[in-house]
Amino acid sequence: MEPASFSSLLHDDAPPPPAPKQVRQRVAVLLPMPFPGPFDYAAPADMPLQPGDIVVVPLGRRQETGVVWESSPSLPADFAPPPQRSVDANRLRPVAELLDLPPLPAELRHFIDWVAAYTLSPPGMVLAMTLRLHMRGVPVPSMGWLLADPLPATLRITPARQKILDRLKDGIARTTTDLASAAGVGPGVVKGLADAKALQSVKLGPERIFAAPDPHHNPPVLEGEQQTATAALRQTVRDGGFSVTLLEGVTGSGKTEIYLEAIAACLEQGKQALVLLPEIALSAQWMQRFVRRFGAEPAVWHSEIGQRARRLTWHSTANGSATVVVGARSALFLPFANLGLIIVDEEHESLFKQEEGVIYNARDMAVVRARLSGFPMALVSATPSLETLANAEAGRYRHLILPSRHGGASLPDTQILDMREHPPPRGLFLSPALTEELSATFARQEQAMLFLNRRGYAPLTLCRTCGHRMECPHCTAWLVEHRAKKLLSCHYCDHTEPMPAACPTCGSDDSLTAIGPGIERITEEARQLFPDARILVMASDTLGGPATTAEAVAKISRREVDLIIGTQVVAKGWHFPHLTLVGIVDADLGLGGADLRAGERTIQLLHQVAGRAGRASTPGRVLLQSYTPMHPVMQALVSGDFDAFMAQEAEQRRPGFWPPYGRLAALIISADDAKEADATAAALARVAPYGEGIQVLGPVPAPIAVLRNRHRRRLLLRTVRTIAVQPILRRWLGMVKPGRTVRIDVDIDPISFL
Structure with missing residues (x-):
């Protein structure tokens, strides 16, 4: 929207109010809306305002909450948005109200500006992640x-x-x-x-709903490598100043206990700490470890908590009474009064990338927030991303390594089951070699796990008579059968429909058949093979939320479960001491297609799943069912040489300056009409930037070419590392005027290529 057109919102075409005798203060107010920048208002003479104050201002015929803003001193010149047209002083509308709320800290305001400029998002939409949901219903002092x-x-x-x-x-x-x-x-x-x-x-003072975690409550006994890493991380926190530490350790090496000690050091200094987890709603065991160490629960921030809890947590971070917050990626935008440490656990997880609205990677933006505010942070993983490893190799990140498991536990023995030599019976999916190992495990009264990263009963349903495939009417995707609910579901747009009795194309009765396995189908097969086994299914659509997850974990710990069957949820750091066998049903899943990170993502996921086995005194085994046993990912999992695989990945990406050795940005064009999407994509291609170290790929249809009834096209901008993509994108997008129904989304540093 052009500045001239949205300036009318400031004065509503009404005659300007009579100028008061006092000189009024001009203030810029950023609103949590998709405008290109803040609006100017007049502060009444009896309302002196400072940057960060939260105010109510008129916008058109309504009133909105916003924040008094100023230009950010930390924003690179190339990132600065274009200047806006200024409104004459005599046409400024007055600020209506100053809310009795803590001002947003300068560090957070500068961080919001930085994220907006880096992601090419309206700054108000970044502010909305801090402000929008939490201003009304402010807790009243008791x-x-x-x-x-x-x-x-x-x-x-x-x-x-x-x-x-x-x-x-x-x-x-x-x-x-x-x-x-x-x-x-x-x-x-x-x-x-x-x-x-x-x-x-x-x-009374502000309600303190969070008990203060005690850094001296129950310190652990650490030895050897753990003790060395803990001392180094605690010293980093005590020294203060910006730094990034990569804490890399094999599964079961005690990484959580080590970074909890860094949190203790932060609390000893009277500062707040933030822990980002990829799926906080499913992290029941993590909460138990925290309470055992500190004697109190942390504040929690994720989509499962209610609005009142969100408001109380927001205000408690702002007034400093919430000293430790554990949350999903959006917790990064909470208004901490005195943040002194950020921990990003499982830093390699793609769930840290927000793919809609403001598109950002919480891991990378956490590094930015720590740098702007000048405090240390740690990235934690058993399988670090190539981006993080490259930064450690270049000396930008400190690297602490834990090569062995805690307490004398050994790493599991990993073997490949070549499905060409050990095929399952017709219509089934578990190799006889795997089922034999499962039987032996149950006979020893030990627990086992089967892993398949695919929800539902089957990924495809087709007609045996005419070959019709059940497709989503809104997306270019097959409908997934969920047999227990008798539904077909699209996992991209959530469309569901009843499972038909006859083929919708040819009308044949009972001709629809399931193709391929989902987790429900593997569960059905396991129940037939092991009728006496106590089976628990762990998937995002079966666990529900934190309470049901905690109960599931408790049942496994009490040894009331023999076989766990799960999707990627089971890879999230669980510690099950009696689990000794992990069977990966389809190790090749995820290796197909042209995804830049397919190999990296597959080895990270399977390595994490394999790490659930043998975490106590009994050794563990991992069996990988694969039709491509010689694939580098399979060989690396068998050898346990994750570092060699990542070095090979780096060598493949370096020559073509693919990330992390170059910069990448995606333009996703979507429209209600395919011709409009094609026309806008072609217009962008005609004026695409060029030059040494700059390359544009596309336009091509996105892999999911239709999503929620919108046709999608994609272009990729690739540059060498020394060239920033934001100024290029800003100029490029300014040369094309998209149609009325066309939307262009910008994804800086894309992870998903769907």
């Missing part, structure tokens, strides 16, 4: 009671009243509920004393 001085001479004292008076002799104000509970009487006794003027009401 009222408490103190003893009146002097007590009324005519006050009648009863045993119940005396208990209240005794409780208040320490001079600490308490709420009605707390006071009655502490004295063991009813709230009516407190009310009676108040009516008798024996108590005086006072406003």
